[in-house]
Amino acid sequence: MVPLPVVQALSTRQHAALGQLDAEKIAVLRVDTARQADDPDRDWIGFSATLGPDALLKALRGWWRCDAASVAAAGVLPVTLSGYVVAVLTGLETWERNAQGRHAFPHARLAGYVTDLVAPVTHVTATTKADRILADLLLGSALASHSGGAIAYVPTNTAD
Template identity: 55%
Template sequence: MRKLMATGVVPGVRDTGRQVFPLAALQQLQTRPAADLTVLGAPEVAVLRSDAPAKVEEPDREWIGFGAGLDEAQLLASLSGWWRCDPARVAAGGVLPVTVAGFVVAVLTGLTEWEADGTVGTAGRYRFTQARLAGYLSDLTAPVNAADPADPQDARLAGLLLGTRLASVSGGPIAYVTTSPTTDTADQPTATEGE
């Protein structure tokens, strides 16, 4: 909840010595559907697990992370790199959902070109130089794309993903999630059935 509050995507959060998360917003978020990744047409998709915005002093961006108060140019710069990742694997998915606390708050496309930071001997960091901000949210409780993408495919992907739940696990900001539903547990009994 703290990450969601810090990004500004939940309206009505109050900070009066202690932060108060509106009950109505919590109830709305509990009913959010899971992202349907089967429609993406790739075996896996990379997910950028973002944090609240933080100021940085870098030549190509002034922020890192996601924040509803950032404009589109700032968001694109803050989300399109520099990440430790396998850039070809990210590009193969065709889309990079950006999540905060497991909710998709932004969607990047145009991931076909990247550059490395020049780090030698370690897992380098990469930036996607042609990335496009297909969509982002300013209010997670009423998920409407705040961007106006020119590409109809970008608009479609943003419409499918924004505001949905997308669980991912990673030791860093980039996670890789399979797009096909798991079937190996569907036929196994649950604990109550097996007892």
């Protein structure tokens, strides 16, 4: 059960200010809560507020069916859990493709993450000003997306 004050706090959360981004659409990585991974490169898959930045970045990296060029073009990949931005990835300029047609972004950086969504308490880990701005803009905001997979695409309403 989720306590009523938590539900009320989340229901008033501001929507992500996507109109401030310099892209017509952005990709959104939709994740679940972290679960242990059967992977030699990482212990977890998904999001947990208790993971440190290094473990969280590893937990959020993956191989996805997506339009890699579109993901890279926006320069930012908000990570959502139940429709709220819980982390922000940047550094998406290069990607790899595996034999199954999935893409990975090996140089992705964790620009920031939340440790409490209700308050919200955010931790900006970005080392560049541009990445800090993106993290501050998106972390903790509501961002609805619909897709049959992990990656969804959302218009920013910045088209001319």
